[in-house]
Amino acid sequence: MKRYGRTYAEEAGIRLSDRPKPLYQLLVLTTLLSTRISATIAVAAARQLFAAGYDSPEAMRDASWQDRVDALGRAHYKRYDERTSTMLGHSAEFCLEHWGGDLRRLHREAGRDARLLRRLLDEFPGIGPTGADIYLREVQAVWTDLAPFVDRKVFAGAKRLDLPASAEELTGLVGPDELPRFASALVRVSIDRKAADEVRAEVTART
Known part of the structure; x- marks a missing residue:
């Protein structure tokens, strides 16, 4: 996000x-x-x-x-x-x-x-x-x-980050008010593997 x-x-x-x-x-x-x-x-x-x-x-x-x-x-x-x-x-x-x-x-x-x-x-x-x-x-x-409306591009981004594969579970991660922005973020990850790698790297560095 x-x-x-x-x-x-x-x-x-x-x-x-x-x-x-x-x-x-x-x-x-x-x-x-x-x-x-x-x-x-x-x-x-x-x-x-x-x-x-x-x-x-x-x-x-x-x-x-x-x-x-x-x-x-x-x-x-x-x-x-x-x-x-x-x-x-x-x-x-x-x-x-x-x-x-x-x-x-x-x-x-x-x-x-x-x-x-x-x-x-x-x-x-x-x-x-x-x-x-x-x-x-x-x-x-x-x-x-x-809401929650989640399409295949969003699910593709979620899959790249090992996130849940249901609209309800994804909404639960950020709340309904933030779902449109979260969905857009996941779309960007779905179309840009470099973006997914950057997110994974940042998560790894924090853990």
Whole structure:
């Protein structure tokens, strides 16, 4: 937690709360994280898009395709910038047409059914099952009825550190309020073996 306990939303400068704008910003970040590109670049790209003013579905829809490409390019979000610009535009239109630009409506539609919510998120262009997991992992900080939400990436990180293999046991290690940050830390460990080795080394040194 000390080394890696920050959510991706926090890194992207999103002040996550149960309001339309930050919930949409998290959707944008999730779309960027869902492509085959490093999380560091995806977070930087989200920051560039938000700095350019594309922090609501209306603003993202109204931005030109080239403006979105340019914002992504400033974060070195290459190879996928043109395709991602198109997806962001379509996703913004979808958000407005189906959910009135307010993802709280999506949450209410799904009730407490995380599986249904996952399917509804999967309908957004550029999200898919992996993206839905990312969104739910982060949004459980404010949609607390979803907690504990732990996906396969979190479990993979836990396995590398010989930690428990159940959501309840992992929550018990840090408490429900810290689970989103703990989950993000474990995701970083799952995708970076060096991070896992660093954590193990620090634990060994303390014991």
